Amino acid sequence: MIRDFFKTLVSNRKSLVGLCILGFLVFVALLAPVIAPYDPKADRTVTIKPLTEADRTEDELSSDTPADDEDLSTYRVTTTQDFEKHTKYFPLRAKPSAKHILGTNHAGNDLFSQLVWGSRTSLLVGLGTGLFVTFISLTLALLAGYLGGAADDIISFITNIMLVIPGLPLMIVIAAYVTMKGVFPIVLILGLTDWPYPTRVLRSQVLTLKNRDFVRVSKALGEKTSFVVFREILPNMISIVMAEFFQACMSAMLGEATLEFIGLGNLSVVSWGTILYWAQTNGALLSGAWWWFLPPGLCIALMGTAFILINFAIDEISNPKLRRR
Amino acid sequence: MKYLLRKLGMLLFTLFVALTLNFFLPRLMPGDPAQALLGKMEGVPPEQLDSIRAAFGLDTKDSLGVQYWHYLVNTAKGNFGVSFSRFPMPVADVMRIAVPWSLGLMGLCTIISFIVGTLIGIAAAWKRETKLASFTVGFFSFIRSFPYFWLGLVFVYLFAFKLRALPLGGAYDTDAVRGSWAWWGSVLQHGILPALTICMSSIGGWMLTMRNNMINVLAEDYITVAVAKGLSLRRIKSLYAAKNAILPSVTGFAMSLGFVVGGGLVTEMVFSYPGVGYMLLQAVNAKDYPLMQTIFLFIAAAVLVANFIADIAIMFLDPRVRDGAK
Numbered sequence: 001m002i003r004d005f006f007k008t009l010v011s012n013r014k015s016l017v018g019l020c021i022l023g024f025l026v027f028v029a030l031l032a033p034v035i036a037p038y039d040p041k042a043d044r045t046v047t048i049k050p051l052t053e054a055d056r057t058e059d060e061l062s063s064d065t066p067a068d069d070e071d072l073s074t075y076r077v078t079t080t081q082d083f084e085k086h087t088k089y090f091p092l093r094a095k096p097s098a099k100h101i102l103g104t105n106h107a108g109n110d111l112f113s114q115l116v117w118g119s120r121t122s123l124l125v126g127l128g129t130g131l132f133v134t135f136i137s138l139t140l141a142l143l144a145g146y147l148g149g150a151a152d153d154i155i156s157f158i159t160n161i162m163l164v165i166p167g168l169p170l171m172i173v174i175a176a177y178v179t180m181k182g183v184f185p186i187v188l189i190l191g192l193t194d195w196p197y198p199t200r201v202l203r204s205q206v207l208t209l210k211n212r213d214f215v216r217v218s219k220a221l222g223e224k225t226s227f228v229v230f231r232e233i234l235p236n237m238i239s240i241v242m243a244e245f246f247q248a249c250m251s252a253m254l255g256e257a258t259l260e261f262i263g264l265g266n267l268s269v270v271s272w273g274t275i276l277y278w279a280q281t282n283g284a285l286l287s288g289a290w291w292w293f294l295p296p297g298l299c300i301a302l303m304g305t306a307f308i309l310i311n312f313a314i315d316e317i318s319n320p321k322l323r324r325r
Numbered sequence: 326m327k328y329l330l331r332k333l334g335m336l337l338f339t340l341f342v343a344l345t346l347n348f349f350l351p352r353l354m355p356g357d358p359a360q361a362l363l364g365k366m367e368g369v370p371p372e373q374l375d376s377i378r379a380a381f382g383l384d385t386k387d388s389l390g391v392q393y394w395h396y397l398v399n400t401a402k403g404n405f406g407v408s409f410s411r412f413p414m415p416v417a418d419v420m421r422i423a424v425p426w427s428l429g430l431m432g433l434c435t436i437i438s439f440i441v442g443t444l445i446g447i448a449a450a451w452k453r454e455t456k457l458a459s460f461t462v463g464f465f466s467f468i469r470s471f472p473y474f475w476l477g478l479v480f481v482y483l484f485a486f487k488l489r490a491l492p493l494g495g496a497y498d499t500d501a502v503r504g505s506w507a508w509w510g511s512v513l514q515h516g517i518l519p520a521l522t523i524c525m526s527s528i529g530g531w532m533l534t535m536r537n538n539m540i541n542v543l544a545e546d547y548i549t550v551a552v553a554k555g556l557s558l559r560r561i562k563s564l565y566a567a568k569n570a571i572l573p574s575v576t577g578f579a580m581s582l583g584f585v586v587g588g589g590l591v592t593e594m595v596f597s598y599p600g601v602g603y604m605l606l607q608a609v610n611a612k613d614y615p616l617m618q619t620i621f622l623f624i625a626a627a628v629l630v631a632n633f634i635a636d637i638a639i640m641f642l643d644p645r646v647r648d649g650a651k
Binding site: 160164165167169170172173174177250257258262263280285286288294296297300304305307312315319 | 475476582
């Protein structure tokens with residue numbers, strides 16, 4: 001059924017564009033080490049060059065070694081090659097050039113390489129949180145919608161309360177207490193603040209499906225609860241679940257960038273949000289360094305557009321009224 | 326009346342939940358709450374730690390229940406403690422300076438973007454076959470996928486840095502006499518870019534909601550009947566379709582508000598606009614926990630009260646709710 005769903009997605013023009021953008025970004029993220037010209041945290045290149053040709057080969061060395069051990073080490077040093085270490089620091093705050101397509105930042109890191117590597121963080125946080133949120137909200141929605149009664153009352157009550165408590169301020173407050181180590185805490189914080197809305201949407205869908213004839217028949221035939229829920233109800237919700245998934249991915253990605261921009265993320269991680277944070281704190285705007293703060297934002301917008309396009313398509317597929325006549 | 330009472334009860338309970346969250350969040354974090362509150366503040370002598378504990382009602386002598394009670398009583402009295410970063414200024418005074426700025430900026434922007442977005446949404450649904458309509462929908466959807474703060478950065482770069490037409494940040498001209506005409510003029514001038522950022526980012530949401538509702542309503546049979554009866558198209562558009570399609574938008578107002586306020590906060594941070602959002606940023610950077618917690622409480626309260634107002638508006642707009650409420 002998921003395969004069918006993707007077939008319909010590919011057949012829609014909007015979602016095809018969205019999927020292509022997403023696919024491109026995944027491709028870039030996977031091949032980051034190949035695409036990025038430098039390490040994202042490198043501020044210099046180190047090349048080791050031999051100064052002289054080797055005097056003798058290893059064979060010759062081993063054939064006439066002095067018997068004494070101490071003699072051996074001095075002998076080796078004098079006869080093997082001399083090396084020179086070339087350290088070349090990248091220029092700081094450089095303009096775009098052939099060597100650094102998007103210039104360098106205040107620490108001399110190559111911005112293009114950071115942009116490429118940053119796609120990993122955004123994708124990881126976006127998709128990871130999307131999965132996490134979808135899992136929580138789907139579980140709660142199925143429990144509330146299918147079981148009804150007290151379970152529904154409690155879950156709906158909590159959902160309605162959390163729904164109106166503004167998410168971003170809550171996120172900022174939580175993030176200020178948690179000392180960030182790695183990407184996982186961000187996923188957790190975003191997940192814990194983003195679940196109420198999808199839960200509400202999915203729950204009402206479960207409620208309508210529960211009262212459809214085919215579900216009633218299945219129940220009347222005495223099918224097990226797990227069969228009714230996972231084989232009868234769930235397959236008919238795929239499109240709305242996927243819509244909520246992509247929505248959650250997008251808000252997670254934007255939330256991550258926002259937290260990092262404020263400086264609440266892990267600043268040692270290379271991501272689009274942290275590039276913007278460093279750009280802002282180092283006055284990229286006031287020195288006119290557009291190549292520093294424009295590309296990360298455009299990348300975020302590109303990823304966001306991909307998610308939005310896919311969601312538009314799902315909306316059109318599941319709600320024929322929105323389709324063009 | 327019953328409807329109103331239920332909504333009021335929900336408002337009070339949600340406020341209570343926000344208060345409770347605010348109290349337990351720092352205490353849920355692993356380790357000593359006072360330590361957690363102090364976070365990365367290094368080199369704090371032990372006696373100072375004790376005094377901070379006492380100031381926050383974090384004395385480990387008291388049970389959690391007693392601490393919670395003290396916290397509730399203090400909050401009810403409007404006693405939010407003393408700000409760390411602006412010591413010895415009470416948090417309440419800091420808030421008194423910041424709140425009007427945010428209220429003015431975000432309140433105005435929310436109203437403007439709601440009206441403009443809804444109007445564009447109506448038009449886009451009514452003339453949905455035209456190129457202009459699909460372009461507008463596409464344009465605002467694209468804008469919506471930008472983070473608020475980045476749109477703000479781009480505006481600063483374009484209008485303040487490149488064109489030098491508008492100020493870079495802040496909320497007023499510090500040279501002007503407070504309250505004079507020139508001062509009010511500078512307030513207006515400083516508000517343009519932040520307002521543009523918030524409006525541009527949030528119009529898309531209102532527009533899409535309204536457009537989709539409107540398209541759904543336009544497919545209803547009674548619209549076809551109205552057309553068949555030969556009613557004027559303008560009448561159908563505004564009285565038959567838009568009036569019914571706007572209801573979900575007003576309900577959605579509640580939830581979107583939290584989003585807009587969040588975006589507004591970050592926009593203030595970009596423009597160093599001295600409202601609640603910028604204050605929150607400073608509080609976070611300075612690890613000023615009392616200020617941070619109070620700000621969260623204020624934002625939550627503002628959003629909740631606005632939701633309550635939207636609920637009342639629904640009561641007047643929707644006959645189903647109105648009749649059920651009697």
